[in-house]
Amino acid sequence: GRGQLDLRKQVAPLLKxxxxxxxxLSKRSxxxxxxxxxxxxxxxxxxxxxxxxxxxxxxxxKVQRLHDIETENQKLRETLEExxxxxxxxxxxxxxxxxxxxxxxxxEQTLKNQAEVIALEKEQKLQNDFAEKERKLQETQMSTTxxxxxxxxxxxxxxxxxxxxxxELFDLKTKYDEETTAK
Numbered sequence: 001g002r003g004q005l006d007l008r009k010q011v012a013p014l015l016k017x018x019x020x021x022x023x024x025l026s027k028r029s030x031x032x033x034x035x036x037x038x039x040x041x042x043x044x045x046x047x048x049x050x051x052x053x054x055x056x057x058x059x060x061x062k063v064q065r066l067h068d069i070e071t072e073n074q075k076l077r078e079t080l081e082e083x084x085x086x087x088x089x090x091x092x093x094x095x096x097x098x099x100x101x102x103x104x105x106x107x108e109q110t111l112k113n114q115a116e117v118i119a120l121e122k123e124q125k126l127q128n129d130f131a132e133k134e135r136k137l138q139e140t141q142m143s144t145t146x147x148x149x150x151x152x153x154x155x156x157x158x159x160x161x162x163x164x165x166x167x168e169l170f171d172l173k174t175k176y177d178e179e180t181t182a183k
Contacts, residue, residue: 011083011087015080015083015084018076018080019080021076022073022076022077022080025069025072025073026070026073029066029067029069029070029073032062032063032066033063033066036059036062036063039055039059040056040059
């Protein structure tokens with residue numbers, strides 16, 4: 001994260017100058033080698049070969065040293081490549097981490113949305129259940145009311161019938177009494 005970013009800022013210019021050094025060394029060793037070959041060619045043509053050969057040996061050592069430097073350079077180049085690779089990997093990791101964070105965010109959003117949907121569904125179900133219970137209660141009340149009305153109606157009918165019967169009985173008794181009296 002933050003630390004890696006700072007590190008990269010610090011290291012990037014170092015790597016650049018490192019690369020520069022390597023290139024300069026390479027150039028120098030190649031120039032030196034060319035110079036040596038020129039000198040060596042000239043020395044071979046010198047009449048007295050002994051000092052020339054001594055000098056040649058010294059130059060040979062120098063060339064060897066330059067070759068060592070070249071090998072060293074190669075190692076440095078490889079190290080530099082490794083560094084660059086590592087940095088690329090760090091960069092990739094950061095990209096990966098960013099992508100993962102995005103995924104987590106999306107996932108959290110999805111979960112939140114799902115939770116909201118579930119909550120809404122539950123609320124809807126509760127409301128429906130409540131409405132259903134209310135409807136049943138009203139039905140019960142209505143049926144109770146109509147039963148009560150029916151019962152009242154029956155009572156009324158029975159009372160009316162009773163009244164009628166009483167009246168009829170009274171009429172019969174009256175007639176009977178009248179007939180009895182007439183006899």
